[in-house]
Amino acid sequence: xxxxxxxxxxxxxxxxxxxxxxxxxxxxxxxxxxxxxxxxxxxxxxxxxxxxxxxxxxxxxxxxxxxxxxxxxxxxxxxxxxxxxxxxxxxxxxxxxxxxxxxxxxxxxxxxxxxxxxxxxxxxxxxxxxxxxxxxxxxxxxxxxxxxxxxxxxxxxxxxxxxxxxxxxxxxxxxxxxxxxxxxxxxxxxxxxxxxxxxxxxxxxxxxxxxxxxxxxxxxxxxxxxxxxxxxxxxxxxxxxxxxxxxxxxxxxxxxxxxxxxxxxxxxxxxxxxxxxxxxxxxxxxxxxxxxxxxxxxxxxxxxxxxxxxxxxxxxxxxxxxxxxxxxxxxxxxxxxxxxxxxxxxxxxxxxxxxxxxxxxxxxxxxxxxxxxxxxxxxxxxxxxxxxxxxxxxx
Amino acid sequence: xxxxxxxxxxxxxxxxxxxxxxxxxxxxxxxxxxxxxxxxxxxxxxxxxxxxxxxxxxxxxxxxxxxxxxxxxxxxxxxxxxxxxxxxxxxxxxxxxxxxxxxxxxxxxxxxxxxxxxxxxxxxxxxxxxxxxxxxxxxxxxxxxxxxxxxxxxxxxxxxxxxxxxxxxxxxxxxxxxxxxxxxxxxxxxxxxxxxxxxxxxxxxxxxxxxxxxxxxxxxxxxxxxxxxxxxxxxxxxxxxxxxxxxxxxxxxxxxxxxxxxxxxxxxxxxxxxxxxxxxxxxxxxxxxxxxxxxxxxxxxxxxxxxxxxxxxxxxxxxxxxxxxxxxxxxxxxxxxxxxxxxxxxxxxxxxxxxxxxxxxxxxxxx
Numbered sequence: 001x002x003x004x005x006x007x008x009x010x011x012x013x014x015x016x017x018x019x020x021x022x023x024x025x026x027x028x029x030x031x032x033x034x035x036x037x038x039x040x041x042x043x044x045x046x047x048x049x050x051x052x053x054x055x056x057x058x059x060x061x062x063x064x065x066x067x068x069x070x071x072x073x074x075x076x077x078x079x080x081x082x083x084x085x086x087x088x089x090x091x092x093x094x095x096x097x098x099x100x101x102x103x104x105x106x107x108x109x110x111x112x113x114x115x116x117x118x119x120x121x122x123x124x125x126x127x128x129x130x131x132x133x134x135x136x137x138x139x140x141x142x143x144x145x146x147x148x149x150x151x152x153x154x155x156x157x158x159x160x161x162x163x164x165x166x167x168x169x170x171x172x173x174x175x176x177x178x179x180x181x182x183x184x185x186x187x188x189x190x191x192x193x194x195x196x197x198x199x200x201x202x203x204x205x206x207x208x209x210x211x212x213x214x215x216x217x218x219x220x221x222x223x224x225x226x227x228x229x230x231x232x233x234x235x236x237x238x239x240x241x242x243x244x245x246x247x248x249x250x251x252x253x254x255x256x257x258x259x260x261x262x263x264x265x266x267x268x269x270x271x272x273x274x275x276x277x278x279x280x281x282x283x284x285x286x287x288x289x290x291x292x293x294x295x296x297x298x299x300x301x302x303x304x305x306x307x308x309x310x311x312x313x314x315x316x317x318x319x320x321x322x323x324x325x326x327x328x329x330x331x332x333x334x335x336x337x338x339x340x341x342x343x344x345x346x347x348x349x350x351x352x353x354x355x356x357x358x359x360x361x362x363x364x365x366x367x368x369x370x371x372x373x374x375x376x377x378x379x380x381x382x383x384x385x386x387x388x389x390x391x392x393x394x395x
Numbered sequence: 396x397x398x399x400x401x402x403x404x405x406x407x408x409x410x411x412x413x414x415x416x417x418x419x420x421x422x423x424x425x426x427x428x429x430x431x432x433x434x435x436x437x438x439x440x441x442x443x444x445x446x447x448x449x450x451x452x453x454x455x456x457x458x459x460x461x462x463x464x465x466x467x468x469x470x471x472x473x474x475x476x477x478x479x480x481x482x483x484x485x486x487x488x489x490x491x492x493x494x495x496x497x498x499x500x501x502x503x504x505x506x507x508x509x510x511x512x513x514x515x516x517x518x519x520x521x522x523x524x525x526x527x528x529x530x531x532x533x534x535x536x537x538x539x540x541x542x543x544x545x546x547x548x549x550x551x552x553x554x555x556x557x558x559x560x561x562x563x564x565x566x567x568x569x570x571x572x573x574x575x576x577x578x579x580x581x582x583x584x585x586x587x588x589x590x591x592x593x594x595x596x597x598x599x600x601x602x603x604x605x606x607x608x609x610x611x612x613x614x615x616x617x618x619x620x621x622x623x624x625x626x627x628x629x630x631x632x633x634x635x636x637x638x639x640x641x642x643x644x645x646x647x648x649x650x651x652x653x654x655x656x657x658x659x660x661x662x663x664x665x666x667x668x669x670x671x672x673x674x675x676x677x678x679x680x681x682x683x684x685x686x687x688x689x690x691x692x693x694x695x696x697x698x699x700x701x702x703x704x705x706x707x708x709x710x711x712x713x714x715x716x717x718x719x720x721x722x723x724x725x726x727x728x729x730x731x732x733x734x735x736x737x738x739x740x741x742x743x744x745x746x747x748x749x750x751x752x753x754x755x756x757x758x759x760x761x762x
Binding site: 289291292294295296297298299300301302303305306309310313314 | 501
């Protein structure tokens with residue numbers, strides 16, 4: 001049967017569904033593609049890549065491959081795509097950028113068949129197997145290399161998976177650091193938020209509403225303003241340091257460094273995310289009748305016992321919801337660490353932004369993002385398994 | 396007021412906002428083993444009295460004594476009072492057995508002893524098979540039983556109940572009333588019960604304290620409250636009553652004459668002591684005789700029958716008498732309606748002792 005109200009409901013939800021598809025699902029899908037699919041080298045040098053597929057990977061390829069490579073490099077120079085090619089190859093093996101660009105410039109004036117002899121004269125690297133191995137590797141359209149890079153692994157010359165050289169191993173440490181910082185912030189938010197939520201829930205309605213508004217006021221202020229105001233407070237000549245010096249708790253020449261480092265990130269992010277802990281906690285606590293504590297008291301439980309045995313267990317769904325919310329927000333947070341984190345306070349999201357905006361290594365950025373996404377998803381499932389997502393209440 | 400009272404309120408007053416008094420000069424003594432009900436409309440301060448006794452609220456003035464000890468400063472968890480709340484207040488995250496064990500664990504009783512007591516308590520309220528359930532899996536009546544068992548399991552000297560049956564349907568409520576009464580008598584525990592339901596108060600109590608606007612109107616046994624109300628509020632709140640407004644024209648301590656609508660009604664003076672004051676005269680509908688033999692009743696008046704309602708075991712006649720409409724007469728259904736029809740003129744008569752001259756209502760009730 002034709003269900004009219006239901007059809008209307010679906011039609012009404014259609015614009016929003018379309019909006020979510022275009023602005024959320026599509027970009028997510030495209031980034032996921034980018035983390036695995038990289039056709040750049042295969043598009044610019046299709047013949048060379050195809051020919052290299054027949055090559056056994058040891059020694060040098062045949063004259064035919066050399067000729068194809070020279071022709072396609074020449075075309076790339078004419079079509080001005082050689083820069084992209086150089087960047088992509090350099091990402092695989094550092095130093096290849098200059099090899100490609102210099103070869104490209106020299107090709108027009110010098111060189112000619114047999115290419116297997118003339119190319120190495122343009123740049124000695126063409127006489128080594130390394131560059132051909134790099135071309136063969138990067139020529140694959142579907143590649144796990146970005147994911148390997150995201151966890152500090154790479155391919156060596158022979159195509160085996162090895163760890164990155166020491167100075168390039170940063171992401172695994174960064175992921176762990178991001179997790180640790182997010183957990184710390186979640187814990188700090190809980191320690192600060194629980195008593196505040198309790199206070200609001202216990203206050204008489206009028207005062208309770210006022211306190212709740214105070215918690216919500218920061219949302220009416222720009223995040224940038226709220227974050228940068230911490231610079232004013234925490235910098236070396238800032239309010240907190242001045243106060244400490246004035247109180248004699250810190251000598252004037254040894255003012256504390258509390259901003260543009262991890263301390264700054266922790267303080268500012270805890271501050272920014274605290275309302276996301278307080279609100280779900282409050283909404284759950286508001287649902288616990290006052291008579292519960294009275295009942296516990298009448299049954300002989302002192303206040304601490306009544307709180308621990310009766311109130312706390314009933315507020316746990318709010319604790320779970322608040323922690324999950326703060327943790328998930330913290331793990332992907334970008335603006336605050338970027339502004340007050342300095343060098344040591346940067347999190348994984350800041351590096352994703354760096355690869356999107358500065359190094360233009362979108363493949364790696366996408367892979368880092370996907371790893372983060374999967375990590376959050378796993379934690380979410382773990383939470384569901386341990387605490388049960390249906391017990392969570394947001395209000 | 397005897398001094399060996401188990402619970403004693405002595406001139407207790409309480410105000411929540413600092414201006415209006417919720418409870419005013421409240422004095423009440425309860426003997427050990429007694430079942431006392433605080434009865435009154437909502438807002439009459441009965442729950443506030445209970446909260447002060449349980450320790451959830453502190454009186455602004457006056458003193459509450461428990462077992463010969465002043466308890467104003469005593470924390471609620473040190474009072475050893477079992478409380479049954481209106482909406483049960485069971486702990487939703489605990490099983491029934493854990494709920495019952497809670498007061499025992501708080502008293503650091505040995506686990507073995509706890510298990511025994513919990514079983515006994517479950518037995519007492521016939522919920523042996525529900526130990527492992529959660530409160531939400533029980534019906535309202537079962538939850539109420541658990542709440543009662545939890546208030547009794549630690550063998551308190553005193554149990555307070557705050558409208559515990561308010562959320563139950565009528566049939567279940569009546570069943571539970573008898574259960575509570577039987578339990579209280581079997582255990583010999585002192586019980587203070589709060590309700591706005593006069594039937595409940597009648598069924599359960601040794602004594603009932605009728606409360607009106609933060610004060611006690613009258614404390615007496617259910618029979619005395621019904622038969623000998625001292626104030627108009629009590630006369631109207633307990634059972635049904637006819638009320639005639641008039642003025643005392645002749646006063647004697649054993650009988651007074653009241654002028655009502657140009658006629659003289661002879662009444663028993665209860666709350667009046669002088670001539671020429673306004674009074675409300677009350678007569679119970681079942682104490683009015685229909686067409687009595689002449690000379691039998693000192694008060695006899697002509698009345699116009701407006702309506703006759705068949706109630707099964709009795710007939711309810713609405714009549715106009717002395718200019719007062721809705722004068723109610725109840726006659727037992729022994730002879731049917733005796734041929735009386737609406738519009739008939741009848742004679743209604745009653746005794747002086749059944750006709751009580753009380754105070755006049757000072758202000759309109761808010762409800």
